[in-house]
Amino acid sequence: MLLTTPKRLRQRGIVGMNMRNVVYIGQNNQRKFYPRVDDKLQTKVLAEEAGIAVPRLIGVARYQSHTKKLKEFLAQETAFVIKPAKGSGGKGILVITGRDGEYYLKPSGSKVDDRGIRRHVSDILSGLFSLGGKPDVAMIEELVNFSEVFDGFSFEGVPDIRIIVYKGYPVMAMTRLSTKESDGKANLHQGAVGVGIDIGKGHALNAVQHGQPLEVHPDTGRNLKELIVPDWPVFLELAAKSYEMTELGYLGADVVLDKEKGPLILELNARPGLAIQVANNHGLISRVEQVEADRGKYRRTPGERVLFSMQNFAL
Amino acid sequence: MRNRLELTLLIVILMVLGIGTTIYKIKVLGFSFSPDKKETVWTVESRINFIADGGPVKISLNMPDNRGGLVVTESLRQTKGYKSSHTLSKAGVKRIVWSREDTPKGPQHFYYRVNIFRQKSAQKVARQKPPANLPPLSQPFTDVYLDAAGNLIKEAQNPEHDIIKTSSSLINQLNSPETNQSAALLLDMPRDTGGRLNLASDLLTQAKIHNRVVKGLVLSKNNRNKKLSSYIEVFDGKKWQLLNPKTAEVEDPDAFLIWQRHNESLLEIEGGSKAKTRFSSLSTKILANQAAIKGGQQKHSWLIDFSIYSLPLASQNAFKILLLIPFGALIVVILRNLVGIQTSGTFMPILIALSFLQTKLVVGLILFLTVVCVGLILRALLSHLNLLLVPRISAILVFVITIYLAISVIGFKMGSEVGLNVTFFPMIIISWSIERMCVLWEEEGGKDVLIQGSGSLFTASVIYVLMQNNFIGNMTYAFPELLLVLLAIILMIGTYSGYRLSELRRFEPMGRE
Numbered sequence: 001m002l003l004t005t006p007k008r009l010r011q012r013g014i015v016g017m018n019m020r021n022v023v024y025i026g027q028n029n030q031r032k033f034y035p036r037v038d039d040k041l042q043t044k045v046l047a048e049e050a051g052i053a054v055p056r057l058i059g060v061a062r063y064q065s066h067t068k069k070l071k072e073f074l075a076q077e078t079a080f081v082i083k084p085a086k087g088s089g090g091k092g093i094l095v096i097t098g099r100d101g102e103y104y105l106k107p108s109g110s111k112v113d114d115r116g117i118r119r120h121v122s123d124i125l126s127g128l129f130s131l132g133g134k135p136d137v138a139m140i141e142e143l144v145n146f147s148e149v150f151d152g153f154s155f156e157g158v159p160d161i162r163i164i165v166y167k168g169y170p171v172m173a174m175t176r177l178s179t180k181e182s183d184g185k186a187n188l189h190q191g192a193v194g195v196g197i198d199i200g201k202g203h204a205l206n207a208v209q210h211g212q213p214l215e216v217h218p219d220t221g222r223n224l225k226e227l228i229v230p231d232w233p234v235f236l237e238l239a240a241k242s243y244e245m246t247e248l249g250y251l252g253a254d255v256v257l258d259k260e261k262g263p264l265i266l267e268l269n270a271r272p273g274l275a276i277q278v279a280n281n282h283g284l285i286s287r288v289e290q291v292e293a294d295r296g297k298y299r300r301t302p303g304e305r306v307l308f309s310m311q312n313f314a315l
Numbered sequence: 316m317r318n319r320l321e322l323t324l325l326i327v328i329l330m331v332l333g334i335g336t337t338i339y340k341i342k343v344l345g346f347s348f349s350p351d352k353k354e355t356v357w358t359v360e361s362r363i364n365f366i367a368d369g370g371p372v373k374i375s376l377n378m379p380d381n382r383g384g385l386v387v388t389e390s391l392r393q394t395k396g397y398k399s400s401h402t403l404s405k406a407g408v409k410r411i412v413w414s415r416e417d418t419p420k421g422p423q424h425f426y427y428r429v430n431i432f433r434q435k436s437a438q439k440v441a442r443q444k445p446p447a448n449l450p451p452l453s454q455p456f457t458d459v460y461l462d463a464a465g466n467l468i469k470e471a472q473n474p475e476h477d478i479i480k481t482s483s484s485l486i487n488q489l490n491s492p493e494t495n496q497s498a499a500l501l502l503d504m505p506r507d508t509g510g511r512l513n514l515a516s517d518l519l520t521q522a523k524i525h526n527r528v529v530k531g532l533v534l535s536k537n538n539r540n541k542k543l544s545s546y547i548e549v550f551d552g553k554k555w556q557l558l559n560p561k562t563a564e565v566e567d568p569d570a571f572l573i574w575q576r577h578n579e580s581l582l583e584i585e586g587g588s589k590a591k592t593r594f595s596s597l598s599t600k601i602l603a604n605q606a607a608i609k610g611g612q613q614k615h616s617w618l619i620d621f622s623i624y625s626l627p628l629a630s631q632n633a634f635k636i637l638l639l640i641p642f643g644a645l646i647v648v649i650l651r652n653l654v655g656i657q658t659s660g661t662f663m664p665i666l667i668a669l670s671f672l673q674t675k676l677v678v679g680l681i682l683f684l685t686v687v688c689v690g691l692i693l694r695a696l697l698s699h700l701n702l703l704l705v706p707r708i709s710a711i712l713v714f715v716i717t718i719y720l721a722i723s724v725i726g727f728k729m730g731s732e733v734g735l736n737v738t739f740f741p742m743i744i745i746s747w748s749i750e751r752m753c754v755l756w757e758e759e760g761g762k763d764v765l766i767q768g769s770g771s772l773f774t775a776s777v778i779y780v781l782m783q784n785n786f787i788g789n790m791t792y793a794f795p796e797l798l799l800v801l802l803a804i805i806l807m808i809g810t811y812s813g814y815r816l817s818e819l820r821r822f823e824p825m826g827r828e
Contacts, residue, residue, distance in 0.1 A: 003819040004826025014822050018652060019812040091758070126703055133704025183760070190760055211824045278825060 013283030015274055020250075024288075028167065028249025029270050036246045037268040041085040041139055043246075050245045052238055053264045055081075056142040064125055067118045074117070079143035082117070084124040084136045090185075092129030094120050095143065144264060147257040149230055152222040153177050153195075156184035158256065161197065161235055161263075164272055164284070165251045167295060168243035168302065170236045170309045171287040173197040174279040175227070179209070180219045188275045193217060195224055196280030200314020202232025208278055233306060235263045240302040240309075242268055287313055322810060326803045333799035336618065340794065344616060345607040350789030352603040356432040357534050357596050359572065362424060363582065365590035369420030372586035375402070376427060378409040379531075379574045387431050388609060394425035408579045418586065431534075431572060432606045449525065452517045460504050467495070468522045478524055478551045483563035485522065486515050486547070490563065512545050512560055525550035529557075530575040532594055533566075540593040543574050543581065572596075604793045623795060636669070638791040641801050643668055643778040648808050650774050655817025658774050659751050659767040666741050667771070668778035673739040676779055680772065682722065682737045683745075687768070689718050690749040691756075698757065711746040 009016070015024065036042050047054045058080055059073055074080070082094040096104045096112070103111035123129070124138040146158040153159060154177040163173045174196050178184045181191035188194050193214065196205035204227040207214050216223050229235060239253040242265060252272025255263050277283055290312055294300070300308065340346040345354075363374065378401075379387050397413040404410070411427065456464045471484040489511060492499035504514070512528055519526040530543040546566065548555045557566045575581060584590040611619030619625070623634050643665035650656045658664050671679035693714045697707060719737050726734020748771075756764045781787050790797060814822075 002823070004823045006814050006819065008826040009814055009819070009822055012825055014814075014818075014825055016812070016814040016818045016822075017655070018815060022810055022812040123701060128701065128703060187759065190762075208824070211821070213824075278822065281825060283825070 009283075013285035014277055015284045015288075017274065020274060024166075024250040025271060029251075030247070033247050034270050037248065037251070037270045039085050040083065040087075040267065041137060043265075043268055044139070044141070046245050047242070047265060050241060052241050052245060053261060055144050055258075055264055055266070058140040058142060060085075061121050061125065061138040061140070064122060067121050067125075070118055070121060071114050074140070077140075079145075080140055081143050082120060082124070082138055082140050084129045085139050086130040086134070086136050087124075088129075088131050092120075092124055097143065144256050144266070145259045145261075147230075147259045149257065150175075150227070152220050153217060153224070153227055154186075155179045155182075155217070155219040157186070159186065160254045160256045160266055161229060162272070162276065163235065163239040163253045163255060164276055165239050165243055165253055166284075166288050166291050167249045168240055168300075169291040169294075169305045170199060170239050171291065171313060172276050172280055172282070172284060173199055173202075173235075174276045175229075177217060177224075179217070188279075193224070194275055194279030195227060196276070196282070197227075197229060198315050199236070200310050202229035202235065203227065205315060206279070206281055208281075211278055213281075230257070231262055233310070236306040236309065237302055238263050238265050240305050244302065246270075282315070319810075322806065326806055329799045329803035329806075333796050333801075333803070336796040337794050337800075340607070340618065340796075344611050344618065345603065346793055347603040347607070348786070348790060348793075349603070350785045350793075353600040354432050354603045354606040355534075355598050356430055356601050356606065357572065357598050358428060358430055359532060359534075359594060359596045360426055360428045361592045361594050362426055362540075363590065363592045364422065364424045365584055365587040367418040367420055367423050367587045370418065370586055371414070371416050372418040372423075373412065373414045373584070374587070374590065375410045375412040375583045376592065377575055377579055377581050378411055379429065379431065379572055387429050397425070404579075423587070432601070432610070446525075449520050449523060450527075452520055454513070454517065456504075456517070456521065463496075464518055464521050467518060470495075472522065479549060479556055479558075479565060481522065482519055482524055482526070482547075482549045482558060483565070485518050486558060486560055486563040489515055489518070490561070512547070515560060516547060519547070519549065527576070529573045530581070531571055531573040532596055534570050534572050534596055534598060538594065538596045540595060543594065546571065604789070623792070634795075635788065635792050636672075638795060638798070639782045639788065640665060640669075641798055642787065642791055643782065645801055645805060646778045646781065647774060648805055650770075650777070652808055652811065653815060655815030656770045656774060657767045658771040659748055659755070660744070660771070663744055663748055664771050664774035665778055666744050667775035668782055670739045670741065671775065671779040672783055674736040676776060678733050678736055679739075679779075680776070682734070683740065683772070685722060686715065686718050686737065686740065686745060687749060687752070690714055690745070691753055694749050694753045698753070708746055708750055711749050712742060715742045715746050715749070 036046060041057075041060060044054055044057050048057070058077060061067060061070065078099050079097050081096070084092040087093070094112075094117075095107055096117075097107050098105040100111060103113055104117060106112060121138045124136055127133045127135045130136040144158075150159050153175075156178050159175045159177050161173060161175050163170050165171070174194055176186035176188060177193040177195060178186050179191055179193060183190065186192050191209065193207055193209045195207045197203070198205050204225055207224040209218065215225070235255050238255055242251060242253050243249075246268060248268075248270050250270075250272070252269035253265055254267040254269070256266045258264050274284075294308055298304075341348070359379070361376065363376065365374065394413065396418075397415045399411060399413050402410045402412055413425070467485060467488055471481045471488065473481070473484070476484065488495050516526055516528050526547055526549045528545055529548050530545050532538065532541065532543060545560060547558045547560055549558055550556075557571055558564070559566050582590050582592050608619055608624045612624075623631055626634070644662065647658070647662060647664060651658065651661075667679075667683060670683075673679075674682060690711065694711055697710060702710065719740075719742070722734045722737045724734075726732070752764050752768060755767065819826075
């Protein structure tokens, strides 16, 4: 079959792009709250105030004059990440995993000297990586010490967990695994594998690549059914709490797992995509309706919302 | 919910206003959706001759009836030395009056010229009902004549005959008195006014048929130096039909300009003699919408007075193009939000389509692809330099101009002027497109560039095909109020939350059992 029918999609409760934009985003996300997620520095400050676990902020470079003090400032840090606060698509992120004398080491093993770091920060400040070339600030944050539980599930890098939060209720989750085909990027339409994660228990549901179901990772050969997210309720609670923090009704939370600190919110997104429905082989509409019905009856804390979701959205 | 109601109300109001105005313009002002629909315009000239006594002169001419779907515009009425004015009698007869205090003695002549076109077909206009009572006879029938009239009417009133057939049969009998005694007798009846024509009219009235004598010009052919000819209008129960008193046949009312409908005099003169007037007519065709605009201006319809048509021609031409742009926007909205085609830059396809209007489609596509491909290669060279945004775009702009120049010069040296068309492309937009596509290439890969690029070109081509369509061009220009309808449609799509066509493909695996 080349095309399906609108009737069939409605039966399955699939949300389309127009519905996402007009109803989910248009009616739930106030524009004035967007900077809370579009500006990663604001997100971090708000999260720390709200007691939501995020990678620790080491410092912020706001002006070109700050670049001169970088060497001194970073003297005690061995592993850190420099990223633009308003960057898009993962551009302009510099990861430093260690030191070799005067040099900083990148994950690939190549060396960067102090001037290299300064130029990178300077580029961020002048808006090289931000949308529309607007001046930006550079954030320096602690490098996440990724847990090994996801080893072998991804071709390169470490996967994060995307959780869709509707009015504070986690409604759907997935993880995106990069492949050789996707060039190490976690972008589904470039050939990354999407794996739906059961809201009830945190284990993998089904996996898709290019919209077609598959059993094992195409490059690493690991059985994708074995993917289980530890500390699952903590993941969900982090995501649920970000609703109070951002006041955005339709929200995507990207959560990573640190070896020592546990789940950390890496990024929030006010316009999360719809591919998560394909990865879960489930539509969003029915869950959103359940949330609306529950909201009509109770006012719940983040913890209660997580329990509600785990009970009602388990498959 | 309140939002929803407001929006629905707004859409309904916009629709009603837009469509209502359009219908009004078509039905009442005579606009047409068809760009090629032509109306016939007749230029009717009357030449007035008279011998002046010397001294003050006053001449008045009955004006053609500006009713019944006819629009009469005067194109010439001034004559050197004469003052002209209009009068309107209580019976509704319009006359034009020329006067002069010091006319020299001797023969005088001057011209009066009008342009005439039909707003509505005379066939539709002819539906107005006659008065309830038959008009009095111009001369009552008495004695033998009453019997003769009765005989004629009886012969004509065959039960198989309708009113028109009865009428033409009566006229025919009068036209051949040699075969009909009653007719011969009636024609010999001494009459005070009128001749055979008034007799025919009286006979019809006697037969209880509504009729009237009209005078006018047959417009179907070009006439020179004609007098007005007399016709009889007969009401057949539904509408007035025009009968030729000589042939007793029904004539096409659209080809007949009624100059006199009442028994008023055609030409009156004081201070002169031997006045006569002769008519010449010439028919030309003009576009229906042009005629409607002229008609509207004549009637001082505010829809015409306060519209594009009141602007200077150059501005009107500019608006001809501008009014197409919202239409292009609608296409973009439909293709993006209902079909789900991806384009690079929201309105870039519209601007590209506007360029295609100048270059024509195939040439435009080839030139666009050449410029963008060469531009992308040059832009890729810039990538490693890590330039800031504005200098980067500016550098691309320089590339683009250079490519334009190269295409034009190389093409021209090779003997083709096709390349010169490249200047019609908006270079700033092209520069931005190149930049966006290059960024897309780096971030998402070449496949996405191909998808968005072909989506943009497809959208631009669709918009081009529609924009250069004569019918749509006419529609947006002749009916700018359709913009309101367009706006209503855009508002509707703006709140459409159903699936896009592309999503039926995207989510196809989820539709399976």
